[in-house]
Amino acid sequence: MVLRMSETFSPNIPIQTARVAKVSTESEKVKTLELNTRLVCQPGQFLMVWVPGVGERPISIANNDPLTISIANVGKMSGELHKLKPGSLLSFRGPLGNGFKVHEGWKRILVVGGGYGVAPLYFLAKMATSNKIKTFAVVGAKTAKEIVYEDKLYLVTKETFVTTDDGSKGAKGTVMLEVERLMTTAGHKPDAVFACGPERMMLAIARECLKHEIPCQLSLERYMKCGLGVCGSCDLGGKTVCRDGPVFDALEALGLGDFGTFKRDASGKKVPI
Amino acid sequence: MTDLSTSLFGKKIKNPFVLASGVLGVTKASLETVAENGAGAVTTKSLSLEPRKGHENPIIVETECGMLNAVGYSNPGIEDGIAEFSDWERTEPLIMSIVGKDEKEFTLLASKIEENKEQLNCTAIEIALSCPHTPGFGVMAGQADPKAAERITTAVRKETSLPIIVKLSPSVPGEVEAAKLAQKAGASAINMGNSLGPGMKIDINRGKPVLGFKMGGMSGPALKPIAIRCVYDIYEAVKIPIIGTGGVNDGQDAIEMMMAGASFVGVGTALYFRGPDAFKKIESEMRAWLKERSYKKASEIIGVAHE
Numbered sequence: 001m002v003l004r005m006s007e008t009f010s011p012n013i014p015i016q017t018a019r020v021a022k023v024s025t026e027s028e029k030v031k032t033l034e035l036n037t038r039l040v041c042q043p044g045q046f047l048m049v050w051v052p053g054v055g056e057r058p059i060s061i062a063n064n065d066p067l068t069i070s071i072a073n074v075g076k077m078s079g080e081l082h083k084l085k086p087g088s089l090l091s092f093r094g095p096l097g098n099g100f101k102v103h104e105g106w107k108r109i110l111v112v113g114g115g116y117g118v119a120p121l122y123f124l125a126k127m128a129t130s131n132k133i134k135t136f137a138v139v140g141a142k143t144a145k146e147i148v149y150e151d152k153l154y155l156v157t158k159e160t161f162v163t164t165d166d167g168s169k170g171a172k173g174t175v176m177l178e179v180e181r182l183m184t185t186a187g188h189k190p191d192a193v194f195a196c197g198p199e200r201m202m203l204a205i206a207r208e209c210l211k212h213e214i215p216c217q218l219s220l221e222r223y224m225k226c227g228l229g230v231c232g233s234c235d236l237g238g239k240t241v242c243r244d245g246p247v248f249d250a251l252e253a254l255g256l257g258d259f260g261t262f263k264r265d266a267s268g269k270k271v272p273i
Numbered sequence: 274m275t276d277l278s279t280s281l282f283g284k285k286i287k288n289p290f291v292l293a294s295g296v297l298g299v300t301k302a303s304l305e306t307v308a309e310n311g312a313g314a315v316t317t318k319s320l321s322l323e324p325r326k327g328h329e330n331p332i333i334v335e336t337e338c339g340m341l342n343a344v345g346y347s348n349p350g351i352e353d354g355i356a357e358f359s360d361w362e363r364t365e366p367l368i369m370s371i372v373g374k375d376e377k378e379f380t381l382l383a384s385k386i387e388e389n390k391e392q393l394n395c396t397a398i399e400i401a402l403s404c405p406h407t408p409g410f411g412v413m414a415g416q417a418d419p420k421a422a423e424r425i426t427t428a429v430r431k432e433t434s435l436p437i438i439v440k441l442s443p444s445v446p447g448e449v450e451a452a453k454l455a456q457k458a459g460a461s462a463i464n465m466g467n468s469l470g471p472g473m474k475i476d477i478n479r480g481k482p483v484l485g486f487k488m489g490g491m492s493g494p495a496l497k498p499i500a501i502r503c504v505y506d507i508y509e510a511v512k513i514p515i516i517g518t519g520g521v522n523d524g525q526d527a528i529e530m531m532m533a534g535a536s537f538v539g540v541g542t543a544l545y546f547r548g549p550d551a552f553k554k555i556e557s558e559m560r561a562w563l564k565e566r567s568y569k570k571a572s573e574i575i576g577v578a579h580e
Binding site: 010011012013014015017048050052053054055056057089091225226227228229230231232233235237238239240243244257264265266267268269270 | 295296297298299300302303305306318324325326327329330331332333334335336337340342344347348349350353357476478479481483485541542544545546548549
């Protein structure tokens with residue numbers, strides 16, 4: 001599509017402002033904001049959420065109707081988002097990027113979330129289940145109190161399995177424990193796997209799927225600035241995570257130089273993962 | 274078929290389109306992707322002596338007439354930059370863009386590139402004197418003024434045997450004089466130019482400027498007529514080639530820029546409007562237009578608006 005401003009005279013992706021309708025606490029660190037609006041979007045797409053005078057950050061979409069985001073309190077920007085109350089204004093650009101793609105013929109899928117990476121997978125599971133795809137979920141975290149979205153996932157999946165590193169909830173170990181079990185259990189082997197969470201977890205899942213020849217898609221993360229594929233800040237092996245991603249096929253991700261080894265800070269300096 | 278190939282500082286290039294500095298160009302891999310996707314030459318994001326995080330987000334906002342950006346020269350610093358871009362293997366020339374606070378910093382940056390030029394396999398150095406939104410650099414440090422442009426170009430010329438591209442501003446009066454003095458000081462080409470402004474976008478629902486730095490440089494359609502005029506005027510004043518950069522979004526824009534006098538055409542914001550394969554689209558549009566009018570070479574149109 002040729003987007004000539006002379007023909008449109010309006011931004012392609014404008015800033016939208018909605019009001020917070022409901023705030024819920026998922027864990028000590030994670031809050032969920034439901035907005036008084038809905039958005040036409042795909043699971044895996046994200047918003048650039050703007051807090052005037054503070055900043056703008058990418059946040060994945062946890063539901064489309066009502067538009068919902070979950071925020072982990074990890075810095076100044078997310079701290080400001082945690083202060084929002086019902087009635088507060090929230091501004092964003094989006095939906096941005098490419099989401100998860102559920103191919104025709106897939107009858108059983110597995111979603112794997114690490115920590116608060118589970119949020120976009122809830123949206124995916126909800127859509128898949130409504131399309132009569134048997135959906136299973138594995139969610140993992142370091143400890144029980146960091147497990148989020150478990151209750152929500154029970155409602156939109158056939159089965160949801162929990163793992164914690166310390167064994168305080170579900171099976172003791174990483175998500176790989178359950179992922180490997182499901183891949184080798186008759187009646188559970190998925191037609192495709194979708195993952196979002198720490199990159200080391202996604203690397204392990206990508207390799208496991210490769211071994212079992214199961215299609216796999218990963219929602220990746222890099223330091224994002226423009227969100228439009230032009231500033232180059234979120235480069236991953238020559239791809240922009242914001243526009244070419246954030247969802248990548250695992251085979252492609254495994255071929256991108258830095259995947260699983262390096263990310264970059266705001267200056268573009270390499271930082272080991 | 275119309276021949277779009279040309280030569281940049283003695284290197285044959287497949288088309289006259291150059292990736293403008295600041296768009297992608299954080300990594301070597303991204304420049305390889307851009308070259309693969311059709312650029313004739315590519316420019317790194319500008320490198321400074323020390324690492325810079327750049328301005329706080331939002332660093333970009335769309336307006337009704339183009340993009341407003343205030344990236345603020347985020348870069349990992351010259352040392353990491355040289356390591357990043359080393360061993361450039363593609364045939365499309367690599368241009369190293371540098372930014373300093375004064376001629377001393379530009380001198381140091383140029384000497385570091387000169388020391389590593391074989392390892393980098395770069396073709397030219399671009400000295401950006403014209404960013405409109407970064408304190409201490411470019412327009413905000415008075416570097417786009419004619420005397421400053423001459424001073425900085427003279428200083429860099431002493432440090433390197435590489436061709437020097439001087440990137441000027443379309444919003445600073447005296448741009449023609451600056452181009453003349455840069456040529457006198459040893460510039461090998463003029464890049465006209467940087468983004469316009471600074472400008473500002475206020476979100477009326479929040480009653481606040483959108484950009485983290487509040488103001489930023491305007492690119493895209495709003496910039497194009499001004500860039501065309503600047504290139505037109507500079508073409509009459511200098512003999513060295515001009516890279517015309519500003520608002521080129523399709524093949525016809527590129528033709529207009531070359532008719533104004535540009536030998537090469539910088540492309541940046543089009544990568545947003547047209548997507549990652551913008552260069553290929555612009556190239557095929559230019560080729561079709563020229564072919565229909567029986568031009569054998571794209572270079573035939575350079576400066577025809579002056580005849």
